Amino acid sequence: MNPALRFLSRRVWLVTLAALIVLVIVNWILQPNLMTPNVIKSNLTVFLPVALAAIGQTYVILAGDIDLSVGTTAALVNVVTVTVITALGADLDAVLVGMAAGVGVGIACGLFNGVLVALLRFQAIVTTFATGILFGALALLVMPTAGGSVPAIYWRSYSGALLGIPVIYWIYAAALLVVALIAARPFIKHVAAVGGHRAAAFQTGLRTARVRIGAYVLCGLFSAFAALCLTGETASGDPLLGRTLALSSILAVVVGGTALAGGKGSAFGSVLGALVIGMIGNVVFFAKPPFEYQTLIQGLITLAALAGGVFIARRQDSRGRGLA
Amino acid sequence: MSRTRAVLSNPLVLAALSVLALLGIGEILSPGFAQGNQVTRLLTVSALLGIVAAGQCLVVIGGREGIDLSVGAMISLGAVLAGNVMSGANGAIVPAFLVASGATFLIGIVNGLGVTLLRIPPLVMTLGMMGVVQGGLTVITRGIPSGNAAPALSSFVNQPFLLGLPGILYVWALVALVMWFLLRRTELGFAIYAIGSNERAAILAGLPVRLVRILLYGLSGFFAGITGVLVIGYTGNSFVSVGDQYVLPSVIAVVIGGVSLAGGTGNYFGAMLGAIALTLLTSVLTTLELEFWGRQLIFGSVLLLLMLLYGRSRQLRV
Numbered sequence: 001m002n003p004a005l006r007f008l009s010r011r012v013w014l015v016t017l018a019a020l021i022v023l024v025i026v027n028w029i030l031q032p033n034l035m036t037p038n039v040i041k042s043n044l045t046v047f048l049p050v051a052l053a054a055i056g057q058t059y060v061i062l063a064g065d066i067d068l069s070v071g072t073t074a075a076l077v078n079v080v081t082v083t084v085i086t087a088l089g090a091d092l093d094a095v096l097v098g099m100a101a102g103v104g105v106g107i108a109c110g111l112f113n114g115v116l117v118a119l120l121r122f123q124a125i126v127t128t129f130a131t132g133i134l135f136g137a138l139a140l141l142v143m144p145t146a147g148g149s150v151p152a153i154y155w156r157s158y159s160g161a162l163l164g165i166p167v168i169y170w171i172y173a174a175a176l177l178v179v180a181l182i183a184a185r186p187f188i189k190h191v192a193a194v195g196g197h198r199a200a201a202f203q204t205g206l207r208t209a210r211v212r213i214g215a216y217v218l219c220g221l222f223s224a225f226a227a228l229c230l231t232g233e234t235a236s237g238d239p240l241l242g243r244t245l246a247l248s249s250i251l252a253v254v255v256g257g258t259a260l261a262g263g264k265g266s267a268f269g270s271v272l273g274a275l276v277i278g279m280i281g282n283v284v285f286f287a288k289p290p291f292e293y294q295t296l297i298q299g300l301i302t303l304a305a306l307a308g309g310v311f312i313a314r315r316q317d318s319r320g321r322g323l324a
Numbered sequence: 325m326s327r328t329r330a331v332l333s334n335p336l337v338l339a340a341l342s343v344l345a346l347l348g349i350g351e352i353l354s355p356g357f358a359q360g361n362q363v364t365r366l367l368t369v370s371a372l373l374g375i376v377a378a379g380q381c382l383v384v385i386g387g388r389e390g391i392d393l394s395v396g397a398m399i400s401l402g403a404v405l406a407g408n409v410m411s412g413a414n415g416a417i418v419p420a421f422l423v424a425s426g427a428t429f430l431i432g433i434v435n436g437l438g439v440t441l442l443r444i445p446p447l448v449m450t451l452g453m454m455g456v457v458q459g460g461l462t463v464i465t466r467g468i469p470s471g472n473a474a475p476a477l478s479s480f481v482n483q484p485f486l487l488g489l490p491g492i493l494y495v496w497a498l499v500a501l502v503m504w505f506l507l508r509r510t511e512l513g514f515a516i517y518a519i520g521s522n523e524r525a526a527i528l529a530g531l532p533v534r535l536v537r538i539l540l541y542g543l544s545g546f547f548a549g550i551t552g553v554l555v556i557g558y559t560g561n562s563f564v565s566v567g568d569q570y571v572l573p574s575v576i577a578v579v580i581g582g583v584s585l586a587g588g589t590g591n592y593f594g595a596m597l598g599a600i601a602l603t604l605l606t607s608v609l610t611t612l613e614l615e616f617w618g619r620q621l622i623f624g625s626v627l628l629l630l631m632l633l634y635g636r637s638r639q640l641r642v
Contacts, residue, residue: 300459
């Protein structure tokens, strides 16, 4: 293989970054005010929940599993948070307790998925689809119809600024910091080993079930973060929130260069993937094609991006496995 | 004793028992649930799911994490195309079938090409294709419901056709026969199992692995297109998201029927029972007059219970 391609195949996120830069330039041409602080901020606010959910999804996919319940986990976190805040009187303490409750719910959902898939050895796709239905049902039980509201302190802080920098940038920074911390720990190698070759990982004495459960818990945790951000955006409770979050997080992970078969990829790439997916929507919107062609063009570009992400990620191991 | 256990842990037996149990529960909850007309109606609904599941079944058996998430969009496309070709004219039913299933067959072939030549994981390829087909539908329909079924097609799907049973059930039986013949009596069928259970061995044995896999995705599209035509016959008209409700149920029907998502095992009869069981479950839950969340809660729990019974993968002791 030529050296440049090998270099890229180990850093697939560079390709995603290149795609992102191209999209930003195209978008800038189509929408001259793109590079003003307000527009940048509003774009990044829209992309944030998907980026967070995609980070969590990365660990699960890296471990060779998948989580289709991300969306309803987020919905459950949202309604629990809003309900708890309302019940406790809507002051600052109530907000903090509500957010903590939401995070707890997210972790619990992830733990439930992880136990079913890793300990009871259920098939991940169908299982997380089924648990997704359960979480959605629980969200409807907690809050039958959309409503309720979070106090102004919640959404004002979310859309506000801290030390002169918008809060959502702090959230991006914090998320990337967590990603970096996780990437520096042995856990990430264990996850990749479990996803890359489960039998081999097991034979080296790795506690594969524990690692996979850990990945699901992280996924639940990041889904909860995504839900808290969505709550900051909508400022209300909605049991049907985050419907598209599961699929878009998977798309972002794949576009970010993580192999769906597991074992290879990075959460950093997934964040870039989420931005790419978001920017595709923007570019198609601002290119102003006839309205009925918008979904088609967006679908084609997304498919091309997916194929590109997979193609680059696959180059690395095409030798020796290239039979089919 | 171990023999009894072996019989009971057979997915086919379990699926059949689930069907009987659900029928019993339905009859207790609402007398008349398990009677002639009602059963015919349930089978009609099951047939729609069952025919999509035929394609899903093939793709899953073919292995390499085979799955087709674009069937929903292809059903919608089939329904919209058929509706526009027919425009209510009985004479245009056959062309409608040909156009709808031909278009979706070609889309399936593209899926297959992406999965084999570009080596895109099926989940991603068909998910991406779902977006593209939905976009294509918006172009065709401009978001407005369009086309309608020919009267003869509607009565073929909904009214008694032969021996008191609607025609769609004969179509389903034909699909079952074709699937049985394809999987058990043709070289292609054996090739499908061989590829699904051990792709490397299949390649070394000289089987045209890529060609077979491309064909499987094409067939999945074909069955989705046929379902689309029948769906417009069932509902009378079509809209762009009419097929969405079939995507995950078609996967679940296949799994309930004992086809492992790992590929290489299972058969279509299981998937048929799975489709009936799922339809019954939905129907029983509707009969219960529970709140929506209650129905969803039970639905999710039953799925997990079924997974517990036989959706578990091999224990890792290598």
